[in-house]
Amino acid sequence: MSNISQLCVILGDQLSADISSLKMANKQECLVLLAELQDEASYVKHHKKKIVLVLSAMRHFAQTLQAQGWQVRYVTLDDPQNTHNFTDEVARAVAEVKVDEVLVTQAGEYRLQQQIDSWQSSLGCTVRCLQDDRFFASxxxxxxxxxxxxxxxxxxxxxxxxxxxxxxxxxxxxxxxxxxxxxxxxxxxxxxxxxxxxxxxxxxxxxxxxxxxxxxxxxxxxxxxxxxxxxxxxxxxxxxxxxxxxxxxxxxxxxxxAMLTDEPFMxxxxxxxxxxxxxxxxxxxxxxxxxxxxxxxxxxxxxxxxxxxxxxxxxxxxxxYWYHMPDYKSLNFLSATHDLPAFFWNGNTDMHCLSQSIGQTQKYAYAHHIQRLMVIGNFALLTGLSPEQVNEWYLIVYADAYEWVELPNVSGMVLYADGGIMASKPYAAGGSYIDRMSDYCRSCRYKVKLKTGDDACPFNYLYWYFLDKNSELLANNPRMGMMYRTWAKMSDDRKYEIRNSANKFLRNMS
Ligand SMILES: Cc1cc2nc3c(=O)[nH]c(=O)nc-3n(C[C@H](O)[C@H](O)[C@H](O)COP(=O)(O)OP(=O)(O)OC[C@H]3O[C@@H](n4cnc5c(N)ncnc54)[C@H](O)[C@@H]3O)c2cc1C
Ligand code: SF4
The missing domain is CATH 1.25.40.80 (Serine Threonine Protein Phosphatase 5, Tetratricopeptide repeat)
Structure with a gap:
């Protein structure tokens, strides 16, 4: 490897032949580094399917690069020398191969970019971090x-x-x-x-x-x-x-x-x-x-x-994400603090829409947008689940989950935790939305037409409970005015039934 002067670092989400770091590299003098890292596979306990996808895609990508004449240093998960840390693996390669320059494309996630930003002072060689030009907008x-x-x-x-x-x-x-x-x-x-x-x-x-x-x-x-x-x-x-x-x-x-029972892919x-x-x-x-x-x-x-x-x-x-990080991650505009219910991990709930959406997530590491937003997300919003826990869940369970795309969708679109940076109002809805857009309600133990009581669809009373609970923060939102006027017109008895049903549900959920 005496002719090697460059190290080109490829992250697990940079498996593109035209990634900017490779485009800048000189094939004859460059060693490409790909490393399978325990730290990355388990900083949250990613869905097993996602880990299989990324590791298999990395191995295939390395093979393709080699076939094209690139020299590749591929560190497998079970390599005894593997430090399992991103920066440490780069430092180990730099020390062993003694390169003059490290090339890397900017990371998708803030926490990894912070590591890259520290390399110039720690590695003892030139570090060039290039824009990720796979996006339409920088x-x-x-x-x-x-x-x-x-x-x-x-x-x-x-x-x-x-x-x-x-x-x-x-x-x-x-x-x-x-x-x-x-x-x-x-x-x-x-x-x-x-x-x-x-x-x-x-x-x-x-x-x-x-x-x-x-x-x-x-x-x-x-x-x-x-x-x-x-x-x-x-x-x-x-x-x-x-x-x-x-x-x-x-x-x-x-x-x-649209959503249909046992049709995850639509x-x-x-x-x-x-x-x-x-x-x-x-x-x-x-x-x-x-x-x-x-x-x-x-x-x-x-x-x-x-x-x-x-x-x-x-x-x-x-x-x-990049405009608002790192502060965006800790936003909790509605001060939501509930723990995730256990059924988020196994889909065992009588709410048919949730058991379908979570069950298929478990099986395929996939749910489509409306299931993520209007079924699981809507439930998380209405029940006041903690943004930190909900974000971690979404990052774990989907094979396409990376913080730069997951976090704004969860904290911005679903939970309104950013107080309206992304959405002009919370995407809150009762059961009738799910009934209109799916066949889930037909085989649910709950009745979507009932508004309160043990047999009523929980989304119905949780919706009003959510509005009531957050009225100080939301009632002045012009797009919520009509809903708050409807709430104001309800009788005290009706409001009592709603609060009662919601509190009972939330107690059981805990
Ligand atoms: C709470 C929540 C969490 C989400 N987490 C992720 C995530 O971690 N990773 C992710 O890629 N998408 C995420 N999304 C967006 C969207 O749900 C998925 O991109 C989509 O379901 C992926 O399936 P698909 O490829 O069949 O998408 P399709 O519905 O076929 O759409 C095509 C493509 O458009 C893009 N897209 C669509 N909607 C969005 C969106 N809201 N934000 C960003 N890209 C979008 C995706 O790249 C998607 O592959 C999330 C949405 C919500 C509501
Ligand atoms: S009745 Fe309510 S809980 Fe049951 S599937 Fe319909 S929306 Fe979901």
């Missing part, structure tokens, strides 16, 4: 957009991004004349529309070895490994995207919010895992969807809805 681009604005609403950021990147635009106007087709995208589920099953990949030898390793080493972590059928290479991830574009995109828009894309670890390019996903509209007649409401998720929401939450 962290500075977002800050530039956000500076001086009173409110940071996603919709306006999204429009700026559409214009800047010329996506679904006709000159300076949005195609079809509207920026947003959400009003076409709220249909309840229709059982007569067949749902194409997701693409499945049988585990190859590398994945099978990782499965055994994870089963023995992380046995106490949440979730099932079997069945494992996720993509673990960029080629497979691109097939998943292609499959979505040809099979499910057509119905993605209209049934985006018409969603199931690509968040791959976008977030680097196997799939967000730019490619957006461009392919745009082409499906321009060249293959895919419906505009579906294409625009899908593009908004990636070009809008995904970019926006990343920008918001």
């Amino acid at each position: 962290i500075d681009d977002f800050a530039h957009w956000a500076d001086g604005r009173k409110q940071l609403r996603m919709e306006y950021f999204y429009r700026t991004m559409r214009q800047k990147h010329n996506i679904l635009m006709e000159a300076e106007h949005p195609v079809g004349g509207q920026w947003n087709y959400d009003h076409d995208n709220r249909k309840p589920p229709d059982k007569s529309v067949p749902i194409p099953p997701p693409l499945r990949f049988a585990p190859d030898q590398i994945t099978s070895e990782v499965i055994s390793l994870v089963a023995s080493r992380f046995a106490d972590h949440f979730g099932d490994i079997d069945p494992f059928f996720m993509a673990v290479t960029s080629e497979q991830a691109e097939q998943v995207l292609q499959h979505f574009i040809t099979e499910r995109l057509v119905n993605f828009g209209q049934y985006q919010d 018409f969603h894309a199931h690509i968040g895992f791959y976008l977030n670890c680097g196997l799939l390019s967000p730019v490619e996903a957006v461009r392919q969807a745009e082409r499906a509209y321009m060249e293959a007649g895919a419906p505009l409401n579906a294409v625009e809805g899908f593009i908004r998720q990636i070009l809008g929401w995904r970019e926006y939450v990343r920008g918001l």
Whole structure:
């Protein structure tokens, strides 16, 4: 290794052939470092499936790099020399190989970036930390957009991004004349529309070895490994995207919010895992969807809805995260302190919507957006669960969970813990929303039409209890005015029944 002068550090969510650090590296003089770290796999007890996905994808990525002529230092989880700490593994490589320069792409998560920022003074060589140019907007681009604005609403950021990147635009106007087709995208589920099953990949030898390793080493972590059928290479991830574009995109828009019993995947894309670890390019996903509209007649409401998720929401939450960290993590505007109920870890609850959403999370490390937001999230909001515990739960249970995307969705969108930085009002709802958008209520022990009492849907009384409890903080919100006026008009008896049912429920939950 005498000719080696550069060390290129690749993190577990940087598995992209065109990552900026690799682009800057000189192949002949560079050693690429990938390390499987116990610290990273267990700083929260990640779902076993997520660990399998990331480790298998790292091993496949290292193989691809080697086949392309890169020299790779790959530290496995069971290597006795492995320190299992990110900075220590980099320091060990620098000391052994004696490089002049370390190249790294900026980390997705704040805590890892802090470690990278300390390297220049601790490693004794030059450290170049490069922008992550896999996103449409850099962290500075977002800050530039956000500076001086009173409110940071996603919709306006999204429009700026559409214009800047010329996506679904006709000159300076949005195609079809509207920026947003959400009003076409709220249909309840229709059982007569067949749902194409997701693409499945049988585990190859590398994945099978990782499965055994994870089963023995992380046995106490949440979730099932079997069945494992996720993509673990960029080629497979691109097939998943292609499959979505040809099979499910057509119905993605209209049934985006719909939920059905024992149908975890619906018409969603199931690509968040791959976008977030680097196997799939967000730019490619957006461009392919745009082409499906321009060249293959895919419906505009579906294409625009899908593009908004990636070009809008995904970019926006990343920008918001970096704009407000580290303070964002400790925000608790509503002073919520309840512990997570035990059923969050096993789905054992009579509330059918929750047992479905949590049960499939356990099995697949996946739930779609409305299950995360309007079922599990809504419950966490209404019952006043502690933001710290809820954030940790969401970070643990989903295979696409990384703090930069998880935290704003949980503390901002779900819990209103940021006091309105992200959402203009809490996404609180009673049972009728879930009844309208799913078939869950039909087979639930609770009755969604009942408002109070032991048989009533808990969301119904918890909704009013939440408004009542937080009235000092929320009653002046102009978007909540109507609900508070309705509450004010209720009789004292009615209010008493609501408070009584809610208190009983919360006592039992504890
Ligand atoms: C409480 C809560 C926690 C969440 N935690 C995560 C998380 O840890 N990681 C994560 O990637 N997404 C998270 N999301 C956003 C969203 O639920 C998932 O991205 C989506 O369900 C992933 O499934 P999919 O690939 O089938 O997405 P689709 O519905 O098919 O959407 C396509 C893509 O759009 C992007 N997207 C959609 N909505 C959002 C959003 N609100 N924020 C950011 N990107 C979005 C994702 O990259 C997603 O893969 C969370 C949402 C909520 C309400
Ligand atoms: S009745 Fe209430 S608890 Fe039961 S599935 Fe419907 S919304 Fe969920």
